[in-house]
Amino acid sequence: MKEPNSENNIIKATNISFYYNKKIVLKEISVEIPECSIFAVVGPSGQGKTTFLKIFNRLWETIPYARLEGEVNIRLNGKWINIYEKSVSLPFLRRSVGMIFQTPNPLPMSIFKNVAFPLKLSGYKDKLLIEKKVEDVLKKVYLWNEVKNRLVDDARSLSGGQQQRLCIARALIFEPEILLMDEPTSFLDAKSGRIIETLLLSLKDRCTILLISHSMEQVKRIADLTMELSII
Amino acid sequence: MKQSFLEICIKSFAWFSGLFLLSAVFLIMCYLIIKGWGAFGFSLVFGDVPPLDALFLHRKVFSGLFPAIVGTYMLVILAVGMATPVGIAAGIYLAEYGKERIKSFFSLFYDILAGIPSIVIGLFGFSIAIFLHRYIKEIYPCLFISAMALAILVLPYLIRTTQFAMENIPEDVRLTAPALGADKLQNILYVLFPRSLSGITSGVILAIGRCAEDTAVIMLTGVVASAGIPKSLMSSYEALPFYIYYISSQYRTSQELQTGYGAAIILLLICAGLFLTAFFIKNIMIDRILYRS
Numbered sequence: 001m002k003e004p005n006s007e008n009n010i011i012k013a014t015n016i017s018f019y020y021n022k023k024i025v026l027k028e029i030s031v032e033i034p035e036c037s038i039f040a041v042v043g044p045s046g047q048g049k050t051t052f053l054k055i056f057n058r059l060w061e062t063i064p065y066a067r068l069e070g071e072v073n074i075r076l077n078g079k080w081i082n083i084y085e086k087s088v089s090l091p092f093l094r095r096s097v098g099m100i101f102q103t104p105n106p107l108p109m110s111i112f113k114n115v116a117f118p119l120k121l122s123g124y125k126d127k128l129l130i131e132k133k134v135e136d137v138l139k140k141v142y143l144w145n146e147v148k149n150r151l152v153d154d155a156r157s158l159s160g161g162q163q164q165r166l167c168i169a170r171a172l173i174f175e176p177e178i179l180l181m182d183e184p185t186s187f188l189d190a191k192s193g194r195i196i197e198t199l200l201l202s203l204k205d206r207c208t209i210l211l212i213s214h215s216m217e218q219v220k221r222i223a224d225l226t227m228e229l230s231i232i
Numbered sequence: 233m234k235q236s237f238l239e240i241c242i243k244s245f246a247w248f249s250g251l252f253l254l255s256a257v258f259l260i261m262c263y264l265i266i267k268g269w270g271a272f273g274f275s276l277v278f279g280d281v282p283p284l285d286a287l288f289l290h291r292k293v294f295s296g297l298f299p300a301i302v303g304t305y306m307l308v309i310l311a312v313g314m315a316t317p318v319g320i321a322a323g324i325y326l327a328e329y330g331k332e333r334i335k336s337f338f339s340l341f342y343d344i345l346a347g348i349p350s351i352v353i354g355l356f357g358f359s360i361a362i363f364l365h366r367y368i369k370e371i372y373p374c375l376f377i378s379a380m381a382l383a384i385l386v387l388p389y390l391i392r393t394t395q396f397a398m399e400n401i402p403e404d405v406r407l408t409a410p411a412l413g414a415d416k417l418q419n420i421l422y423v424l425f426p427r428s429l430s431g432i433t434s435g436v437i438l439a440i441g442r443c444a445e446d447t448a449v450i451m452l453t454g455v456v457a458s459a460g461i462p463k464s465l466m467s468s469y470e471a472l473p474f475y476i477y478y479i480s481s482q483y484r485t486s487q488e489l490q491t492g493y494g495a496a497i498i499l500l501l502i503c504a505g506l507f508l509t510a511f512f513i514k515n516i517m518i519d520r521i522l523y524r525s
Contacts, residue, residue, distance in 0.1 A: 057411065059407060059410060059411055062406075062407070062410070064332075090410075090413070090415070091413040091414070091415060092413070094410065094411060094412065094413040095412075095413040098411070098412075099411040101404055101407070101408075101411075102404075103404060105404050105405065105408045107405075107408060107409075107422075107423060108426070108427070117409075117412060117422070118412040118413055120422075121409070121412060121413055121414045121418055121422070122413065170412065171411075171412065174413070
């Protein structure tokens, strides 16, 4: 791993160990991630890559019998916070640290409602503002022209690549500072995958991307830093 | 690929079982229609009263099934209306909030409740009516008590179907909303509950069927052979399953027996109507919750 420039770091995780039941999944990992970079996590299947990502938005906490040791600090709005402190609000953390899953997971609603869903969750009422934000974010993921005439259609009627871009748009609507991406192109054809890679490169100046990838070519093409999670 | 002998056997047995069930349903329907068709008509429902007069309650129907039909409708709607919110809430609790030990403890009790014979639930309702009568003299076995007892009878179905529908939601759907900043309640309201609606509807349909057909519970809690349209929740009432039971055990002429078959056809039609209503409500809810922007 290349040495990050510590002044620009946005994530600092120290001595992370993760247990599921009594089995150790991650062992004493320490990592510093500079902002506005694409940080790739590679390694064979079953080495806890997805778990590693979920540490940064605390999404693992619903797993029964799981336990985490170590400290995770993230710089949000220019302020370092330990995300496992009691005072940290989960909705705030997850709005600042978005996540994209391996399979596109649009909810069974219209395209518009899917993208506006996070706004609804945090109680936005102003329709014009919501429409504006949805349009902006759909443009950001190069989806606006493809869907602007069918915003009321079921989101599941889109193609796989479009669905994944929709999910990225949905995660971007609060302008998160970090995006966690769990093999976002693994279920897509090469062309759709390339579109998403271009998109990730264009998002890099606004947010930091943690990317799990199975494809070494992809990592070579877009990643700034690489970490390998290997067998414990 | 060539199928093995065992595989052919299993396949034919499965086909045979499916066909057997279908033909049983078909035979029962045909039997009912052949036996009951002669009695079928306005006079079966309204007797000698003109239908419109009966529907607007201008004149009472004495010799038709109209009061029993109204009684059955009221009973089913009341019982399912009481049981559904409680059942769904309990199911959500078990699936989303209950800790492992509490969950298995409660699940055991709901399964026991599901296994209790309906006559025992009827006795329970009857005891409640008597208990209440001691303090409030106006309370006798009545429509309300019957509906309550039936609600208890169908609660376990509703609880378990809600619980299973929610627990079977795939992990990636379950995590979608939390990853976008939803808290637990928002996740349940906006994602998990709408996703489970189909499963929950099948539970409601089971409950409707059970409430419409059950005779043992209502026999002990307020149904009578002749009461007219129920005047209030506290009055006794007529119901189709009880009418069918009553006629089949005490008929004097073959014509009377034929009205029993006619009543059975009407009961089936009512059930079908209620099932369709349940589906309709489900579709409206899905539309409202999910597609309105």
